[in-house]
Amino acid sequence: MSASSSYRQATNFAVFLGPALVFLLALLVAPIIVDLVVAFTDMAQTVTINEFTTKQFGKLVHASDDSWLGFELRGTFYRALSLTAVFVFLTLTIFNVTFGLILALTTTALPDRLGAFFRAVWLLPRMAPSVVYALLWIWVVDPTERGLLNQLLVHGFGMAPVNMALNHPMALIVISNGFIGASMGMLILTSSIRSIPQHLFHAARADGAGSLSVIRHVVLPALRWPLSYITVFQTLALLVSFEYIFLLMGSSRSTMTMAMLAYTKTLAPGIGSGQYAYGAAITLILIVIGMVSALLLYRLTNMKALLAKPRIEVH
Amino acid sequence: MARVELQNVTKDWGTAKAVDDISLSLEQGEFAAVLGPSGCGKSTTLFMLAGIYMPTRGDILFDGARVNDVEARDRNVGIVFQSYALYPNMTVLQNILFPLRFKKVPKAEAEKSAREIAELVEISSLLDRKPSQLSGGQQQRVALARALIKKPNLLLLDEPLSNLDATLRLSMRMEIRRIQRELGVTTILVTHDQIEAMTMADRIICMNAGRIEQEGTPEALYTRPETVFAASFIGSPPINLLPGELTADGLRIGETLLATRGETNARSVKLGIRPEHVVANGHGIPAEIISAEALGRETLYTARSALGDTRFLEATSAPKYKAGEQVRLSFDAAHSILFDAERDRRLEGVSAHA
Numbered sequence: 001m002s003a004s005s006s007y008r009q010a011t012n013f014a015v016f017l018g019p020a021l022v023f024l025l026a027l028l029v030a031p032i033i034v035d036l037v038v039a040f041t042d043m044a045q046t047v048t049i050n051e052f053t054t055k056q057f058g059k060l061v062h063a064s065d066d067s068w069l070g071f072e073l074r075g076t077f078y079r080a081l082s083l084t085a086v087f088v089f090l091t092l093t094i095f096n097v098t099f100g101l102i103l104a105l106t107t108t109a110l111p112d113r114l115g116a117f118f119r120a121v122w123l124l125p126r127m128a129p130s131v132v133y134a135l136l137w138i139w140v141v142d143p144t145e146r147g148l149l150n151q152l153l154v155h156g157f158g159m160a161p162v163n164m165a166l167n168h169p170m171a172l173i174v175i176s177n178g179f180i181g182a183s184m185g186m187l188i189l190t191s192s193i194r195s196i197p198q199h200l201f202h203a204a205r206a207d208g209a210g211s212l213s214v215i216r217h218v219v220l221p222a223l224r225w226p227l228s229y230i231t232v233f234q235t236l237a238l239l240v241s242f243e244y245i246f247l248l249m250g251s252s253r254s255t256m257t258m259a260m261l262a263y264t265k266t267l268a269p270g271i272g273s274g275q276y277a278y279g280a281a282i283t284l285i286l287i288v289i290g291m292v293s294a295l296l297l298y299r300l301t302n303m304k305a306l307l308a309k310p311r312i313e314v315h
Numbered sequence: 316m317a318r319v320e321l322q323n324v325t326k327d328w329g330t331a332k333a334v335d336d337i338s339l340s341l342e343q344g345e346f347a348a349v350l351g352p353s354g355c356g357k358s359t360t361l362f363m364l365a366g367i368y369m370p371t372r373g374d375i376l377f378d379g380a381r382v383n384d385v386e387a388r389d390r391n392v393g394i395v396f397q398s399y400a401l402y403p404n405m406t407v408l409q410n411i412l413f414p415l416r417f418k419k420v421p422k423a424e425a426e427k428s429a430r431e432i433a434e435l436v437e438i439s440s441l442l443d444r445k446p447s448q449l450s451g452g453q454q455q456r457v458a459l460a461r462a463l464i465k466k467p468n469l470l471l472l473d474e475p476l477s478n479l480d481a482t483l484r485l486s487m488r489m490e491i492r493r494i495q496r497e498l499g500v501t502t503i504l505v506t507h508d509q510i511e512a513m514t515m516a517d518r519i520i521c522m523n524a525g526r527i528e529q530e531g532t533p534e535a536l537y538t539r540p541e542t543v544f545a546a547s548f549i550g551s552p553p554i555n556l557l558p559g560e561l562t563a564d565g566l567r568i569g570e571t572l573l574a575t576r577g578e579t580n581a582r583s584v585k586l587g588i589r590p591e592h593v594v595a596n597g598h599g600i601p602a603e604i605i606s607a608e609a610l611g612r613e614t615l616y617t618a619r620s621a622l623g624d625t626r627f628l629e630a631t632s633a634p635k636y637k638a639g640e641q642v643r644l645s646f647d648a649a650h651s652i653l654f655d656a657e658r659d660r661r662l663e664g665v666s667a668h669a
C-alpha cells in the first residue's frame with residue numbers, strides 16, 4: 001500500500017516535473033557549467049581545449065601588491081565595467097522605472113481609449129523587429145542633416161547638427177534601449193494601478209487628497225512590489241543586453257560594455273572574435289555580477305517581505 | 316452642520332438609471348436613514364453627495380449653494396464606505412489621521428484627536444496594526460473614526476454596522492447617534508437593517524429602483540405606507556398582503572366577504588395587515604395553523620384560511636398552537652391598510668375588518 005503510493009508519488013513527480021527539470025538543466029544550468037569550464041581553458045577559434053588555465057582572467061586583471069585586493073583591473077576590463085554600470089544605472093532609473101511609471105500614471109489617468117492608444121504607441125518598438133528599430137534610430141541620429149534629430153535641431157531650433165554616435169554614445173544607447181525598456185514597466189505598472197480598488201481613490205478624494213497626494217499615498221504604495229520586480233528583472237536584462245548597442249554602434253570602444261565585450265571577443269563578425277575561453281571568462285564575471293546585484297536589490301527593495309505578504313487587499 | 320438638498324437628481328450609467336429624479340432635503344443636524352433593496356441606488360446617491368460621482372442631471376445644494384462642481388475634497392464630507400476602503404499600507408492610526416493631513420492640523424493636536432476618536436469607537440488597542448490584520452467589524456470602526464475625525468459637515472454612512480455582532484452593533488448604534496448629536500452633523504445612513512433605520516433615524520427614506528418610494532418618520536412609514544413596496548419592504552416579519560375586490564357590499568377575498576368602512580368604489584385592491592395586528596382569539600375567520608416558528612420573545616404562525624395564507628404573531632416564547640390546529644383570525648379596521656391594486660398606492664378613507 002505505502003510502497004505503491006510512494007511509487008506513484010515518484011512517477012507523478014517524474015511525469016509532471018520531469019520535462020521542466022530537463023528543460024531547466026539543458027537550457028539554463030548546463031550553459032552556466034559549460035561557461036564555467038570553458039572560462040578556465042584556452043579554447044579559441046579551433047574550438048578545442050589544449051590546457052586548463054587561468055590566463056583568460058589574466059587578460060582582465062593583473063596581480064599588484066599595491067592594491068588591497070591583490071590585483072588591479074586592466075584598462076579594457078575597467079572600462080567595460082564602468083560603461084556597463086553607467087549604462088545599466090541610467091537606462092534603469094531614467095527609463096525602465098521612472099519613465100515607465102510616468103507612462104503608467106498618465107495613461108491610466110487619461111480616458112480609457114486614449115490611454116490604450118498611447119500605451120499601444122509605446123509598445124510599437126517592442127513589436128518591431130530589432131533591425132527595423134535599430135534602422136529607425138540610425139535614421140533619427142544620422143550625423144548629417146538627413147537625420148530626424150538634426151532636421152529638428154537645424155530647422156526647428158537653428159542649432160548646429162550633432163553627431164550622437166560620436167559625441168554622445170552613452171546617451172544614444174541609453175535612450176534607444178530605454179524607449180523599448182519603458183514599455184515593460186508601463187505594462188506591469190498599468191495593470192497594478194488598475195487593480196487598486198476604486199474605493200481607495202474615492203476615499204482619498206473624500207478625505208481631502210489632491211491628485212499628487214493620491215499618487216503618493218494610494219498609488220505608489222500599491223506599486224512597491226511591481227517596482228522592485230521591474231528593478232531586479234530589468235537590471236539583469238540590461239546587464240546582458242547588447243543587441244541594440246551592437247546594431248547602433250558596432251564594436252565601438254565608446255560603448256564596449258561587458259556584454260558587448262563578450263560578444264565581440266567570441267561571436268561578432270570581424271577581427272578579434274573567436275576567443276571563446278576569453279568570452280567565457282567575461283561572461284562568468286557577468287553572471288557573478290548579475291547574481292550579486294539581484295541579491296543586493298532583493299535585499300534593498302525588501303522583496304522577501306513583499307513576496308510573503310501581498311499588500312493590496314481587494315474587498 | 317449643513318442643510319442638504321437634492322433637486323431632481325438623476326444618475327445614468329449608460330442607458331441604465333441608477334438614480335432616477337430624486338428630490339430630497341435634509342435639515343441641518345438631521346439624521347436620515349436610507350432603506351432599500353440591493354442595487355436601488357443608495358450608494359450612488361451617497362457618492363453624488365460626497366462629490367465622487369457627478370449627477371447626470373439635477374442639482375445638489377449644501378446650505379443653499381449649488382455644489383455640483385465642487386470637488387470631493389472641498390466638500391468636507393465624511394464617508395464610510397460599504398467596503399471600508401482603508402489604506403492597506405497605512406496603520407490604523409495613520410488611516411485615521413489621513414484626513415487631517417490636508418487640514419493643516421498640528422501634529423500633536425491631530426494625534427490627540429485621533430486617539431480620542433479611537434477610544435470612542437473602541438479600537439485604541441489596534442492603532443499600530445495594518446488593516447489586513449483587522450476583522451471586518453474592526454475595519455468598519457476604523458473607517459468610522461476616519462470619517463469622523465475631520466468633523467465633517469455631512470456624514471455619509473454606507474452600511475457601517477453590517478459586519479458587527481449584535482451586542483457591538485447595539486452599542487455602536489447608540490455611539491453613532493450620540494456622536495452625531497454631539498457634533499450636530501447632518502447624517503445619512505444607508506442600511507438594510509430596518510431596526511437600525513427605525514431606531515437611529517429621525518427620518519426614513521425608502522428607495523426602490525432609483526426612486527424615493529416614500530419618506531417620513533419611522534412611525535409614519537410603518538403605520539401609513541404609501542405604496543405596496545414600502546409596506547412590504549418595511550416591517551419584519553413582512554406585512555400580509557391579501558388580494559381582493561372592493562364592492563358595495565364589502566371587501567371580497569376569495570369566498571369571504573369582509574366588512575368595510577368608507578368609500579366603496581368597485582376596484583381591485585390589496586389588503587395589508589401586519590402580523591402583530593392579526594389576532595387568534597376565538598372569533599373571526601376560521602383558519603388552520605400550518606407552521607409555528609419560535610422567534611424568541613414571540614412566535615410567528617402561518618395560518619391557512621379563506622383569505623389565503625396569513626402570518627400572525629403571538630407574544631409567547633413557546634408556541635401556543637401546533638400545526639394542524641384550528642383557530643379563528645380577526646383584525647381591527649384601524650390596522651388595515653388598503654392599496655389600489657392597479658396603482659399599488661394606498662387608498663385613503665377606507666378600511667376593512669374581520
Ligand SMILES: Nc1ncnc2c1ncn2[C@@H]1O[C@H](COP(=O)(O)OP(=O)(O)OP(=O)(O)O)[C@@H](O)[C@H]1O
Nearest residue numbers: 328332333351352353354355356357358359360397
Ligand atoms: N460605476 C458603475 N458603473 C455602472 N453601473 C453602476 C456603477 N455603480 C453602480 N452601478 C449600478 O447602479 C445601480 C445602483 O447601484 P448602487 O451601488 O447605488 O446600489 P445600492 O443601492 O448601494 O446597492 P447595495 O445595497 O447592494 O449596496 C446598480 O444597478 C448598479 O449596477
Ligand SMILES: [Mg+2]
Nearest residue numbers: 357358397473
Ligand atoms: Mg451600496
